[in-house]
Amino acid sequence: MSVRKLFLLPGDGIGKETMAEVRKFITAMNEKFGSGFETEEGLVGGSAYDAHGVAISEADMEKALAADAVLFGAVGGPKWDSVPYEHRPEAGLLRLRKDLALFANLRPAICYPALANASSLKPEIVEGLDILIVRELTGGVYFGAPKEIIDLGNGQKRGIDTQVYDTYEIERIASVAFELARTRKNKVCSMEKRNVMKSGVLWNEVVTATHKAKYSDVQLDHMLADAGGMQLVRWPKQFDVIVTDNLFGDMLSDIAAMLTGSLGMLPSASLGAPDEVTGKRKAMYEPVHGSAPDIAGQGIANPIAMIASFAMCLRYSFNMIKEADDLETAIANVLERGIRTGDIMAEGCTKVGTEAMGDAILAEF
Amino acid sequence: MSVRKLFLLPGDGIGKETMAEVRKFITAMNEKFGSGFETEEGLVGGSAYDAHGVAISEADMEKALAADAVLFGAVGGPKWDSVPYEHRPEAGLLRLRKDLALFANLRPAICYPALANASSLKPEIVEGLDILIVRELTGGVYFGAPKEIIDLGNGQKRGIDTQVYDTYEIERIASVAFELARTRKNKVCSMEKRNVMKSGVLWNEVVTATHKAKYSDVQLDHMLADAGGMQLVRWPKQFDVIVTDNLFGDMLSDIAAMLTGSLGMLPSASLGAPDEVTGKRKAMYEPVHGSAPDIAGQGIANPIAMIASFAMCLRYSFNMIKEADDLETAIANVLERGIRTGDIMAEGCTKVGTEAMGDAILAEF
Ligand SMILES: CC(C)[C@H](C(=O)O)[C@@H](O)C(=O)O
Ligand SMILES: CC(C)[C@H](C(=O)O)[C@@H](O)C(=O)O
Numbered sequence: 001m002s003v004r005k006l007f008l009l010p011g012d013g014i015g016k017e018t019m020a021e022v023r024k025f026i027t028a029m030n031e032k033f034g035s036g037f038e039t040e041e042g043l044v045g046g047s048a049y050d051a052h053g054v055a056i057s058e059a060d061m062e063k064a065l066a067a068d069a070v071l072f073g074a075v076g077g078p079k080w081d082s083v084p085y086e087h088r089p090e091a092g093l094l095r096l097r098k099d100l101a102l103f104a105n106l107r108p109a110i111c112y113p114a115l116a117n118a119s120s121l122k123p124e125i126v127e128g129l130d131i132l133i134v135r136e137l138t139g140g141v142y143f144g145a146p147k148e149i150i151d152l153g154n155g156q157k158r159g160i161d162t163q164v165y166d167t168y169e170i171e172r173i174a175s176v177a178f179e180l181a182r183t184r185k186n187k188v189c190s191m192e193k194r195n196v197m198k199s200g201v202l203w204n205e206v207v208t209a210t211h212k213a214k215y216s217d218v219q220l221d222h223m224l225a226d227a228g229g230m231q232l233v234r235w236p237k238q239f240d241v242i243v244t245d246n247l248f249g250d251m252l253s254d255i256a257a258m259l260t261g262s263l264g265m266l267p268s269a270s271l272g273a274p275d276e277v278t279g280k281r282k283a284m285y286e287p288v289h290g291s292a293p294d295i296a297g298q299g300i301a302n303p304i305a306m307i308a309s310f311a312m313c314l315r316y317s318f319n320m321i322k323e324a325d326d327l328e329t330a331i332a333n334v335l336e337r338g339i340r341t342g343d344i345m346a347e348g349c350t351k352v353g354t355e356a357m358g359d360a361i362l363a364e365f
Numbered sequence: 366m367s368v369r370k371l372f373l374l375p376g377d378g379i380g381k382e383t384m385a386e387v388r389k390f391i392t393a394m395n396e397k398f399g400s401g402f403e404t405e406e407g408l409v410g411g412s413a414y415d416a417h418g419v420a421i422s423e424a425d426m427e428k429a430l431a432a433d434a435v436l437f438g439a440v441g442g443p444k445w446d447s448v449p450y451e452h453r454p455e456a457g458l459l460r461l462r463k464d465l466a467l468f469a470n471l472r473p474a475i476c477y478p479a480l481a482n483a484s485s486l487k488p489e490i491v492e493g494l495d496i497l498i499v500r501e502l503t504g505g506v507y508f509g510a511p512k513e514i515i516d517l518g519n520g521q522k523r524g525i526d527t528q529v530y531d532t533y534e535i536e537r538i539a540s541v542a543f544e545l546a547r548t549r550k551n552k553v554c555s556m557e558k559r560n561v562m563k564s565g566v567l568w569n570e571v572v573t574a575t576h577k578a579k580y581s582d583v584q585l586d587h588m589l590a591d592a593g594g595m596q597l598v599r600w601p602k603q604f605d606v607i608v609t610d611n612l613f614g615d616m617l618s619d620i621a622a623m624l625t626g627s628l629g630m631l632p633s634a635s636l637g638a639p640d641e642v643t644g645k646r647k648a649m650y651e652p653v654h655g656s657a658p659d660i661a662g663q664g665i666a667n668p669i670a671m672i673a674s675f676a677m678c679l680r681y682s683f684n685m686i687k688e689a690d691d692l693e694t695a696i697a698n699v700l701e702r703g704i705r706t707g708d709i710m711a712e713g714c715t716k717v718g719t720e721a722m723g724d725a726i727l728a729e730f
Contacts, residue, residue: 076560090560120599125485141506141528142561149563156532159567163506163526166517193612195441195455196507198514202524226615227655230623233598234485250558250591251616258595 004037004318007067009044009060009096012080012089013291014354015073017299018306021358022071025310028362029323040067044096045075045089045291055092064096069317070284071310072096074291089291097137100282102270103169104176105137105249106312107288109236109256109266114335118344119261121233126259131239132184133256134177135249137270139169140199142246165199165245170206172273177243178215187219187240191228191248203245225252232256257288264289264302264343265331267309269316283317285309299353302341304331307361330364369402369683372432374409374425374461377445377454378656379719380438382664383671386723387436390675393727394688405432409461410440410454410656420457429461434682435649436675437461439656454656462502465647467635468534469541470502470614471677472653474601474621474631479700483709484626486598491624496604497549498621499542500614502635504534505564507611530564530610535571537638542608543580552584552605556593556613568610590617597621622653629654629667629708630696632674634681648682650674664718667706669696672726695729 006026010019029035042060043051051057055075056064064070075089083089096102111119111129119126144162151157174190181188190207192200204222211220223231225248231238232252236259244252257266266289272282287305295301308331315324338349339360345351352360371391375384394400407425408416416422420440421429429435440454448454461467476484476494484491509527516522539555546553555572557565569587576585588596590613596603597617601624609617622631631654637647652670660666673696680689703714704725710716717725 085566088560094561120487120490121485122487144525147563149567152531157567158532159528159530159562159564160509161528161562161564163524163528165524167521167523193615195453196459196612196615197524197526198512199524199526201450202514202522226619229594229616230619230628233620233623247558247561248616250561251594251613254591254595255598255620258598263595 002036004035005066005068006037006039007063007070008039008041009064009070010041010073011045011075011291012047012077013074013293013296014301015075015291017296017301017354018287018303019071019073021303021354022306022310024358024362025307025327025365028365033323044072044092046077046080046083048092049080049083049087049089053087055087055089056095061095061099064100065282068280069313070096070100071313072284072286073306074287074289076291077293077296094142096284097270098143100284101138101272102282102284103136103138103273104173104271105135106180106269106271107133107135107253107257107266109133109253109260110262111260112262112265112332112335114332115261115265115344117261118346119259121259126236126261129236129260131236131256132180132241133249133253134173134180134241134243135253136169136173136245137249139165140246163197163199163247165202167202167206170203171210174207174210174243175214176271177241178211178218181218181241185240186217187221189221189223189228189239189242191223191225191242191244191252193225195224199245207243228252229255232259253288262344264341265304265308267305267312269309269312271316283313285313299355300342301354302343303354303358304361307331307358327365330361333364334360367401369400370431370433371402371404372428372435373404373406374429374435375406375438376410376440376656377412377442378439378658378661379666380440380656382661382666382719383652383668384436384438386668386719387671387675389723389727390672390692390730393730398688409437409457411442411445411448413457414445414448414452414454418452420452420454421460426460426464429465430647433645434678435461435465436678437649437651438671439652439654441656442658442661459507461649462635463508465649466503466637467647467649468501468503468638469538469636470500471545471634471636472498472500472618472622472631474498474618474625475627476625477627477630477697477700479697480626480630480709482626483711484624486624491601491626494601494625496601496621497545497606498614498618499538499545499606499608500618501534501538501610502614504530505611528562528564528612530567532567532571535568536575539572539575539608540579541636542606543576543583546583546606550605551582552586554586554588554593554604554607556588556590556607556609556617558590560589564610572608593617594620597624618653627709629706630669630673632670632677634674634677636681648678650678664720665707666719667708668719668723669726672696672723692730695726698729699725
């Protein structure tokens, strides 16, 4: 049995509480199935800033690089609102994505049947919804240079950010989307603003060429990102896989998450390219939700997104398909039985805290 | 009685049909009230390209600059999909915005009571919704340079767009938002991605300073644009005025429009700065919807967004407040009476075409 190295970065706010629940699954899998997980834990975001004056230390970056997979909680909170820009909590997250070269961010937006009524959308619009947003994560306006504020004198400043995409970056994220579509409903919709952005023109061109060269069996559509946002709200079930850039992906995946009524429940996976020799890919798994400083430390946060992120880790980093399926089924069953944290509480259900939710899923697993 | 110069740019697709309905109101107002409207008509988008090989001719640009207000239909369609980038239909629209210096785009998202059920959102989420998105329209990634595709050799290209905002651009759009908020619920929410973008940091800083200096009586909140998109879907009634940049405004206003179930019905106004001597501001009015090539020429398009855009024109360019109110009431009444175009048809209602809808509103006006 091989060793499986996990590096845990709970981060700030509810990240600590939700990560504690994932630990229970790691321990249980080691004990029950001899899964051989080895864990180390580090600091990221405001917690790292408080301890080391940076959003992630070099030592922790090294551990992240050496791990088979990183589990990430959440970062940020009002405590760090006036920290210098380069040390703000998000800088730790962005550095992990960039230095681990995690270019492919997979954000499933599924509507748990038990929660169809929790959405602000009509149940018939979201019931059974299962789409996957594939977001480019290491390029675009997040990392392009120049990125600066210039003092122009006369009390005027200029803020500049640069959106940059190269052919190879678009090609590899498009390939990930097409590959994943083949395991699903075989449909990809690519979104950009080619009517306004040159990077959008190139995006459209490269996705089209990649499709033609290697994936013509997959159905490909193109949509302008603003129209795509509209269509997500109008009739989200028209989509299977959506592929888009870093910034549009940020907006569109948050909207998709909100549609499902399951915001506190959605996981994500951020993957690098497979190593040419070993085939292994760097990976980080994190909930779509944030650090929720308003409820942190009260033991009431919903740990499902974090636990579901661990399920994605089992699936994508360790090819433990059965275990991943079982864990996802356990989550659905617990919801079906009416066990709920406060954020998804509904009439006739049993309200529980973070730990009890984790325990209930573990008992079902 | 003064002359009121309108320049009509129907554009492509359903733009021609919906503009024809607005003409009826112009004629009626001249005849009934002696409103003194003088109209000229020009070409924009694909229609201009077909006639002149450009998305808008210099002669028409001059007429737009000389008019008191421009009424704009819609541009684009598959016919012009492979036109050179600089002549694509959208280039005409972008040039009008830029050369007329229409920096303030006002996009009301209101839910007509008669249509609350047409939304994909639950009626209780959208009933009575009345928010105003104030979008910066002449800056940001739409116009920043460099904006280009570079050939890097080796089959690699690089697409680049530049997001740029100067202090004065943020200050003036923030002021518009605060002024408008004072005529409404006195609340502004500013949206950017300051956790990732330097232009977002500057945006946040300048909006905050403008608020402190001149508008501290208005309630100001800040939200990250991705969270803002979520909140729009979750509970849109929490907002009154939203102020945001060109690209986020494009996405967020389309989403807000879709929420209302009234997409084919929403108008917009794009305003310049008041002239220092005359106080007059350049202005253009256009529906939020596009040219809908799939239904163009069939006489079934919904003309309400175009007519409501004319109502905004009466209000903002000519200070004809009563006439604007009356026109908006006429629209609401016709909907209340169950008269519907196909896009908003519902059980028990009467389905009509573009002309009959225009006539019904005119009869009510
Ligand atoms: C925290 C922030 C930097 C991040 C992003 O913008 O990518 C978050 O919104 C996300 O979507 O993961
Ligand atoms: C047609 C297009 C250039 C335009 C934009 O992106 O601004 C449109 O989407 C809009 O919102 O008015």
